[in-house]
Amino acid sequence: MNQRSSNLLDEALGLDQTIEPWPLRGRIVAIEDQVETSGSFVLHHILKRSLSPNSSNVSIFIALSQPFSHYDRVLRKLGCNLVTQRDNNRLFFFDMLMLQCPGGDEGISPECGLIALYGKIYKTIVALPEVSSKNVTIIIDDLSLMEVAANGSSDYVLDFLHYCRTLTTEFDCSLITLNHEDIYSSADRPTFLLQMEYLADILIKAEPLATGLASDVHGQLTVLNKGMNYRQGSSRNKISNFHFKVKENVVECFYPGSQG
Numbered sequence: 405m406n407q408r409s410s411n412l413l414d415e416a417l418g419l420d421q422t423i424e425p426w427p428l429r430g431r432i433v434a435i436e437d438q439v440e441t442s443g444s445f446v447l448h449h450i451l452k453r454s455l456s457p458n459s460s461n462v463s464i465f466i467a468l469s470q471p472f473s474h475y476d477r478v479l480r481k482l483g484c485n486l487v488t489q490r491d492n493n494r495l496f497f498f499d500m501l502m503l504q505c506p507g508g509d510e511g512i513s514p515e516c517g518l519i520a521l522y523g524k525i526y527k528t529i530v531a532l533p534e535v536s537s538k539n540v541t542i543i544i545d546d547l548s549l550m551e552v553a554a555n556g557s558s559d560y561v562l563d564f565l566h567y568c569r570t571l572t573t574e575f576d577c578s579l580i581t582l583n584h585e586d587i588y589s590s591a592d593r594p595t596f597l598l599q600m601e602y603l604a605d606i607l608i609k610a611e612p613l614a615t616g617l618a619s620d621v622h623g624q625l626t627v628l629n630k631g632m633n634y635r636q637g638s639s640r641n642k643i644s645n646f647h648f649k650v651k652e653n654v655v656e657c658f659y660p661g662s663q664g
Contacts (some may be wrong), residue, residue: 412657413446416627416644418607419453426454426461428431431577432569434604436585436597441623443610445648445655447545447582448475451546452484454541454578455494461539462532463489465497468549469582475498481653496528503553518554518564542568549585551594558594563626565596569603580586585609591599605630613647621647625657 413450414420418427431658433450437443454461467475475497476486489495503517525542532538547561554560581600601607607628613621627644649656 412646413449413625414453415648416625416629416642417450418449418629425576426459426541426578428454428541428578428580428606429431429539430572431578431605432572432600432607433578433580433608434600435580435582435608435610436601437582437610438612439584441610442650443608443613443625444545444582445650446541446608446610446625447580448478448482449655450480450541450580451475451543452479454539455484455489457488459539461541462494462496463543464498464499464528466498466525466542466544467523467630468500468503468553471501472499492652498524500553503550511578518550518560519540522564526571529571529577538575540571540575541580542571543580543583544568544576547581547596547600551596558596561594562596562599565600565603586641610648620649623647624660 421427435443435446447505454463479486486495529540531639551558551561568579572579611624613624624647629642646657647660
Protein backbone atom coordinates (compact mmCIF):
# COMPACT_ATOMS: atom_id res chain seq x y z
CA MET A 405 0.00 0.00 0.00
CA ASN A 406 1.56 3.27 -1.06
CA GLN A 407 2.02 6.29 1.17
CA ARG A 408 -0.98 8.17 -0.18
CA SER A 409 -3.33 5.20 0.18
CA SER A 410 -1.93 4.32 3.59
CA ASN A 411 -2.48 7.85 4.87
CA LEU A 412 -6.08 7.95 3.60
CA LEU A 413 -7.01 4.67 5.27
CA ASP A 414 -5.03 5.52 8.42
CA GLU A 415 -6.88 8.83 8.75
CA ALA A 416 -10.23 7.05 8.57
CA LEU A 417 -9.15 4.51 11.20
CA GLY A 418 -7.47 7.09 13.44
CA LEU A 419 -4.07 5.47 12.90
CA ASP A 420 -2.49 8.64 11.55
CA GLN A 421 -1.88 9.84 15.10
CA THR A 422 1.72 9.23 16.15
CA ILE A 423 0.80 8.53 19.74
CA GLU A 424 1.15 5.74 22.25
CA PRO A 425 -0.59 3.62 23.22
CA TRP A 426 -1.89 2.06 20.00
CA PRO A 427 -4.84 4.24 18.83
CA LEU A 428 -7.10 1.18 18.49
CA ARG A 429 -6.38 0.02 22.02
CA GLY A 430 -9.57 -1.07 23.75
CA ARG A 431 -11.62 -0.56 20.59
CA ILE A 432 -13.71 -2.93 18.46
CA VAL A 433 -13.42 -2.79 14.68
CA ALA A 434 -16.00 -4.61 12.53
CA ILE A 435 -15.20 -5.06 8.83
CA GLU A 436 -18.10 -6.13 6.61
CA ASP A 437 -17.51 -6.99 2.97
CA GLN A 438 -19.21 -8.85 0.15
CA VAL A 439 -18.14 -11.97 -1.66
CA GLU A 440 -17.43 -10.04 -4.86
CA THR A 441 -15.87 -7.06 -3.04
CA SER A 442 -13.37 -8.25 -0.44
CA GLY A 443 -12.45 -6.03 2.48
CA SER A 444 -9.62 -8.29 3.63
CA PHE A 445 -7.07 -5.66 2.62
CA VAL A 446 -8.26 -3.54 5.56
CA LEU A 447 -7.63 -6.45 7.91
CA HIS A 448 -4.15 -6.94 6.39
CA HIS A 449 -3.40 -3.23 6.78
CA ILE A 450 -4.37 -3.23 10.45
CA LEU A 451 -2.28 -6.35 11.06
CA LYS A 452 0.73 -4.73 9.42
CA ARG A 453 0.30 -1.54 11.44
CA SER A 454 -0.14 -3.47 14.70
CA LEU A 455 3.18 -5.23 14.05
CA SER A 456 5.06 -2.03 13.31
CA PRO A 457 8.73 -2.12 14.43
CA ASN A 458 8.11 1.09 16.37
CA SER A 459 5.44 -0.42 18.60
CA SER A 460 5.20 -3.03 21.34
CA ASN A 461 1.99 -4.48 19.93
CA VAL A 462 1.21 -8.19 20.02
CA SER A 463 -1.31 -9.69 17.57
CA ILE A 464 -3.43 -12.80 18.05
CA PHE A 465 -4.76 -13.98 14.71
CA ILE A 466 -7.71 -16.40 14.56
CA ALA A 467 -7.73 -17.83 11.02
CA LEU A 468 -10.84 -19.65 9.83
CA SER A 469 -10.53 -18.55 6.20
CA GLN A 470 -6.93 -19.15 5.04
CA PRO A 471 -3.76 -20.96 6.22
CA PHE A 472 -0.75 -19.13 7.64
CA SER A 473 1.08 -19.32 4.30
CA HIS A 474 -1.59 -17.17 2.66
CA TYR A 475 -1.32 -14.31 5.16
CA ASP A 476 2.47 -14.54 5.19
CA ARG A 477 2.54 -14.22 1.41
CA VAL A 478 0.18 -11.23 1.40
CA LEU A 479 1.95 -9.41 4.25
CA ARG A 480 5.40 -9.97 2.70
CA LYS A 481 4.20 -7.98 -0.29
CA LEU A 482 3.30 -5.22 2.16
CA GLY A 483 6.74 -5.36 3.77
CA CYS A 484 5.90 -7.39 6.87
CA ASN A 485 7.41 -10.83 7.58
CA LEU A 486 4.92 -12.84 9.64
CA VAL A 487 7.37 -15.71 10.19
CA THR A 488 9.77 -13.34 11.91
CA GLN A 489 6.97 -11.76 13.93
CA ARG A 490 5.76 -15.21 15.02
CA ASP A 491 9.27 -16.27 16.01
CA ASN A 492 9.63 -13.07 18.04
CA ASN A 493 6.35 -13.78 19.88
CA ARG A 494 4.68 -10.70 18.49
CA LEU A 495 2.26 -12.78 16.43
CA PHE A 496 0.31 -15.74 17.78
CA PHE A 497 -1.42 -17.52 14.90
CA PHE A 498 -4.29 -19.92 15.59
CA ASP A 499 -5.06 -22.03 12.51
CA MET A 500 -8.74 -22.90 13.00
CA LEU A 501 -9.47 -24.15 9.47
CA MET A 502 -10.39 -27.54 10.91
CA LEU A 503 -12.40 -26.14 13.82
CA GLN A 504 -15.45 -28.32 14.32
CA CYS A 505 -17.95 -27.97 17.11
CA PRO A 506 -19.71 -31.33 17.68
CA GLY A 507 -23.48 -31.28 17.68
CA GLY A 508 -25.93 -32.66 20.20
CA ASP A 509 -25.74 -36.20 18.81
CA GLU A 510 -22.34 -36.61 20.46
CA GLY A 511 -23.63 -35.16 23.70
CA ILE A 512 -21.29 -32.18 23.40
CA SER A 513 -22.51 -28.63 22.85
CA PRO A 514 -21.26 -26.77 19.75
CA GLU A 515 -20.24 -24.08 22.21
CA CYS A 516 -17.42 -26.23 23.55
CA GLY A 517 -15.13 -25.65 20.60
CA LEU A 518 -15.51 -21.88 20.91
CA ILE A 519 -15.01 -21.97 24.68
CA ALA A 520 -11.77 -23.88 24.13
CA LEU A 521 -10.69 -21.29 21.55
CA TYR A 522 -11.42 -18.45 23.95
CA GLY A 523 -9.42 -20.29 26.61
CA LYS A 524 -6.40 -20.39 24.28
CA ILE A 525 -6.72 -16.67 23.57
CA TYR A 526 -7.00 -15.82 27.26
CA LYS A 527 -4.03 -17.98 28.25
CA THR A 528 -1.93 -16.40 25.50
CA ILE A 529 -2.70 -12.91 26.78
CA VAL A 530 -2.10 -13.55 30.48
CA ALA A 531 1.17 -15.36 29.67
CA LEU A 532 2.60 -12.23 28.04
CA PRO A 533 5.30 -10.53 30.13
CA GLU A 534 3.98 -7.27 31.56
CA VAL A 535 0.63 -7.85 29.87
CA SER A 536 -0.74 -4.62 31.32
CA SER A 537 1.70 -2.61 29.23
CA LYS A 538 1.15 -4.56 26.01
CA ASN A 539 -1.19 -3.54 23.22
CA VAL A 540 -2.87 -6.77 22.16
CA THR A 541 -4.82 -6.94 18.91
CA ILE A 542 -7.19 -9.90 18.38
CA ILE A 543 -8.10 -10.49 14.72
CA ILE A 544 -10.79 -12.92 13.53
CA ASP A 545 -11.05 -13.92 9.84
CA ASP A 546 -13.91 -14.59 9.40
CA LEU A 547 -17.06 -14.73 11.50
CA SER A 548 -19.28 -16.38 8.89
CA LEU A 549 -17.02 -19.45 8.94
CA MET A 550 -17.09 -19.45 12.73
CA GLU A 551 -20.85 -19.73 12.50
CA VAL A 552 -20.46 -22.68 10.10
CA ALA A 553 -18.09 -24.37 12.57
CA ALA A 554 -20.72 -23.87 15.28
CA ASN A 555 -23.25 -25.78 13.16
CA GLY A 556 -25.05 -22.58 12.20
CA SER A 557 -25.60 -21.43 15.77
CA SER A 558 -25.24 -17.65 15.75
CA ASP A 559 -25.95 -17.61 19.50
CA TYR A 560 -22.72 -19.48 20.24
CA VAL A 561 -20.78 -17.07 18.03
CA LEU A 562 -22.41 -14.15 19.83
CA ASP A 563 -21.42 -15.62 23.20
CA PHE A 564 -17.84 -16.04 21.97
CA LEU A 565 -17.71 -12.43 20.79
CA HIS A 566 -18.99 -11.25 24.17
CA TYR A 567 -16.21 -13.24 25.85
CA CYS A 568 -13.70 -11.50 23.57
CA ARG A 569 -15.30 -8.15 24.32
CA THR A 570 -14.49 -8.61 28.00
CA LEU A 571 -10.81 -8.69 26.97
CA THR A 572 -11.12 -5.18 25.52
CA THR A 573 -12.12 -3.93 28.96
CA GLU A 574 -9.95 -6.22 31.12
CA PHE A 575 -6.72 -5.85 29.14
CA ASP A 576 -7.52 -2.97 26.74
CA CYS A 577 -7.23 -5.38 23.81
CA SER A 578 -8.34 -4.42 20.32
CA LEU A 579 -10.84 -6.73 18.60
CA ILE A 580 -10.91 -6.80 14.79
CA THR A 581 -13.45 -8.96 12.92
CA LEU A 582 -14.22 -9.62 9.24
CA ASN A 583 -17.53 -10.94 8.01
CA HIS A 584 -19.22 -11.42 4.63
CA GLU A 585 -22.42 -9.40 4.85
CA ASP A 586 -24.10 -10.46 1.61
CA ILE A 587 -24.28 -14.18 2.38
CA TYR A 588 -27.30 -13.37 4.56
CA SER A 589 -30.67 -12.11 3.36
CA SER A 590 -31.78 -8.76 4.75
CA ALA A 591 -34.46 -10.53 6.78
CA ASP A 592 -32.16 -13.27 8.04
CA ARG A 593 -29.11 -11.41 9.35
CA PRO A 594 -27.74 -13.24 12.41
CA THR A 595 -27.86 -11.65 15.82
CA PHE A 596 -24.08 -11.56 16.19
CA LEU A 597 -23.75 -9.45 13.02
CA LEU A 598 -26.25 -6.88 14.26
CA GLN A 599 -24.61 -6.92 17.68
CA MET A 600 -21.15 -6.35 16.20
CA GLU A 601 -22.43 -3.36 14.25
CA TYR A 602 -23.82 -1.98 17.51
CA LEU A 603 -20.72 -2.69 19.61
CA ALA A 604 -18.16 -1.63 17.02
CA ASP A 605 -16.24 1.57 17.70
CA ILE A 606 -15.30 1.51 14.02
CA LEU A 607 -17.61 -0.01 11.40
CA ILE A 608 -16.14 -0.57 7.94
CA LYS A 609 -18.13 -1.60 4.88
CA ALA A 610 -16.52 -2.67 1.60
CA GLU A 611 -19.07 -2.61 -1.21
CA PRO A 612 -19.24 -2.62 -5.00
CA LEU A 613 -19.68 0.72 -6.74
CA ALA A 614 -23.30 1.82 -6.92
CA THR A 615 -22.76 2.53 -10.62
CA GLY A 616 -21.49 -0.99 -11.30
CA LEU A 617 -18.10 -2.42 -12.22
CA ALA A 618 -15.28 -0.18 -13.42
CA SER A 619 -11.82 -1.09 -14.68
CA ASP A 620 -10.03 1.51 -12.56
CA VAL A 621 -12.11 1.15 -9.38
CA HIS A 622 -12.82 -2.14 -7.60
CA GLY A 623 -15.10 -0.92 -4.86
CA GLN A 624 -15.94 1.67 -2.25
CA LEU A 625 -15.10 1.77 1.43
CA THR A 626 -17.23 3.45 4.07
CA VAL A 627 -15.68 3.92 7.52
CA LEU A 628 -17.79 5.02 10.49
CA ASN A 629 -15.45 5.93 13.35
CA LYS A 630 -17.62 6.43 16.42
CA GLY A 631 -16.40 8.94 18.97
CA MET A 632 -13.11 9.66 17.23
CA ASN A 633 -10.80 11.54 19.59
CA TYR A 634 -9.32 14.91 18.74
CA ARG A 635 -6.44 16.79 20.34
CA GLN A 636 -8.68 19.41 21.89
CA GLY A 637 -10.26 16.67 23.96
CA SER A 638 -13.63 16.52 22.20
CA SER A 639 -14.91 13.59 20.22
CA ARG A 640 -17.48 12.98 17.51
CA ASN A 641 -18.42 10.45 14.87
CA LYS A 642 -16.48 10.62 11.63
CA ILE A 643 -17.65 9.10 8.35
CA SER A 644 -15.16 8.56 5.54
CA ASN A 645 -15.99 7.27 2.08
CA PHE A 646 -13.50 6.53 -0.66
CA HIS A 647 -12.85 4.20 -3.56
CA PHE A 648 -10.19 1.51 -3.77
CA LYS A 649 -8.36 -0.48 -6.42
CA VAL A 650 -6.62 -3.75 -5.61
CA LYS A 651 -3.27 -4.28 -7.33
CA GLU A 652 -0.76 -7.11 -7.03
CA ASN A 653 1.32 -5.57 -4.25
CA VAL A 654 -0.76 -2.60 -3.09
CA VAL A 655 -4.29 -1.36 -2.62
CA GLU A 656 -4.83 2.21 -3.77
CA CYS A 657 -7.42 4.25 -1.88
CA PHE A 658 -8.65 7.55 -3.28
CA TYR A 659 -11.60 9.92 -3.09
CA PRO A 660 -14.21 9.69 -5.86
CA GLY A 661 -13.15 11.70 -8.89
CA SER A 662 -9.54 12.14 -7.75
CA GLN A 663 -8.15 9.22 -9.78
CA GLY A 664 -6.79 10.18 -13.12
